[in-house]
Amino acid sequence: MKNGSECPFCSSSLNDRKLTDSEHSLAVLAKHAVNNAQALVIPKRHFTDITEIPAIELSDLINLAKRTVALLKKIDVADDFNLIANNGALAGQSIEHFHFHIIPRKEGDCPEPKYWLSEHLFNKLREIPMTELVKSSELLRKKIADLIENKASTCADETWLKIAPSCMIEGGVVFGNTNYKDVESDKSIFIGNNAIIRSGTVMYHNTKAGCNFDCGHNVLIREGSRIGDNVYVYSGTQINRDVIIGDNCIISGYLGNGSVVESNVKMFGDLIHKHENRFSSEHEPAPVIKSGAFVGWGAKVIGGVEIGENATVGAGAVVVGDVPPETTVVGVPAKPINSRS
Known part of the structure; x- marks a missing residue:
């Protein structure tokens, strides 16, 4: 697939689990997750490697990752998160489309949080049924919409x-x-x-x-x-x-x-x-x-x-x-x- 082309992973089927988006990027609930409300932040155009992403689109991607973390914090999903990007097959990239994982961290999900990259945590990895994903994303979007409506006058990181x-x-x-x-x-x-x-x-x-x-x-x-x-x-x-x-x-x-x-x-x-x-x-x-x-x-x-x-x-x-x-x-x-x- 040619870099810069429309992303096949950002098809309309992702809208059912979308959390938020920006001009060049999309945040959705992850289908394979170690903790609830785990998200992916994805470029809307196709890029395999972070070095191939134009500066404007990369900045947009990082800003959306930042905003997604901020929103998840504000709706009490978690206070702490891991942000992960597997860049290349030898680094664990299984889908040839660059993206960030945003993993909410829970109390006790790993005996030693600083050793989070371990079998203990990833033994919890599961495929979430689509019905559960859709229901969870609807709930989270509702919470995000309520948050923006209630705090629009002072919140400096929303889509407007x-x-x-x-x-x-x-x-x-x-x-x-x-x-x-x-x-x-x-x-x-x-x-x-x-x-x-x-x-x-x-x-x-x-x-x-x-x-x-x-x-x-x-x-x-x-x-x-x-x-x-x-x-x-x-x-x-x-x-x-x-x-x-x-x-x-x-x-x-x-x-x-x-x-x-x-x-x-x-x-x-x-x-x-x-x-x-x-x-x-x-x-x-x-x-x-x-x-x-x-x-x-x-x-x-x-x-x-x-x-x-x-x-x-x-x-x-x-x-x-x-x-x-x-x-x-x-x-x-x-x-x-x-x-x-």
């Missing part, structure tokens, strides 16, 4: 939250999904590669942040907002509903509903300090961009200025004063286009 590899997320971050029915829909939360999200941050459902997203503490990002690549958001910034932010931006302050900030915009304020001496400093106020306002490519918004509702800031403009609602400003410093001064 998609976090790309190499992200750093501090404790105290909250990912909010206000409607459990949005799970696995386009209203999930997505965070791109190499993101840094610091404590106190809250991201609501249907928000997307691109690669190298970096935010300070206590940032609020409301529903429907879209943030591009290479964006830094200062601590305390509030990004309201349906805001669009382009690539390569520095964002601080307040962005109202439906406002648009094009790429390469820099908003300075709040955490830029004016040092009077080495013992004291003060915060500059942060910009406020009201609902429906548009800030063009490469503009700079400096200090505690207010850009009014549905106002427009032209590309490359430098805003150092307030912009009235429904007004278009351009230039350095930015002035209304009908201003002669």
